[in-house]
Amino acid sequence: MLQLVRQQRTRYTKRQKNRMDIKVIRSRKRMRTVSARVEQDTLIVHAPAILPQERLDKIVLDFKSRFERKKLKEDLKKKQDLAQVAAGLNAKYFGNQLKINSIEYVTTQNRKFGCCDYTQARIRISHRIGLMPAWVRDYVVVHEMAHLIEPNHSRAFWNIVFRYRLAERAKGYLMAAFRNSDL
Numbered sequence: 001m002l003q004l005v006r007q008q009r010t011r012y013t014k015r016q017k018n019r020m021d022i023k024v025i026r027s028r029k030r031m032r033t034v035s036a037r038v039e040q041d042t043l044i045v046h047a048p049a050i051l052p053q054e055r056l057d058k059i060v061l062d063f064k065s066r067f068e069r070k071k072l073k074e075d076l077k078k079k080q081d082l083a084q085v086a087a088g089l090n091a092k093y094f095g096n097q098l099k100i101n102s103i104e105y106v107t108t109q110n111r112k113f114g115c116c117d118y119t120q121a122r123i124r125i126s127h128r129i130g131l132m133p134a135w136v137r138d139y140v141v142v143h144e145m146a147h148l149i150e151p152n153h154s155r156a157f158w159n160i161v162f163r164y165r166l167a168e169r170a171k172g173y174l175m176a177a178f179r180n181s182d183l
């Protein structure tokens, strides 16, 4: 498991590309519900005329971050297939011995780079990692894959992880980016 320090999160968010325009349409006819959809990178929100601005702002922000996360996840999936990445690393560093049931990006992991449910052989990687250089991503994937053999950060665990030549450099990269000591 890789922890992510909270204070650095904002900095990273600013670097995200998936910006979205917002168009709010107030309607007198609409009495209760707020709805939203995305059309060509614009978030279109329909809201009742009587809804207080402050509440609407909050709802719009929620919609926006939900759609942005969804889009980012889809973009990452298109750009890099994690199952394929893991298969390559499995061949190179684990002699194809690991069986992974699923490996995917998640946008809900705010404090962790990755996590591994070793009983189910499921790995989740934070979408933040997908935005980093491939060799850093590979380190995180190798790290989580190694947890399938060694659940804890034991000496044996690190011996496996350091089969990956750039492990130390990637740890340094992540530490510098997130001032994190538990990598």
Ligand SMILES: [Zn+2]
Residues within 6 Å of the ligand: 001, 002, 143, 147, 153
């Ligand atoms: Zn770990």
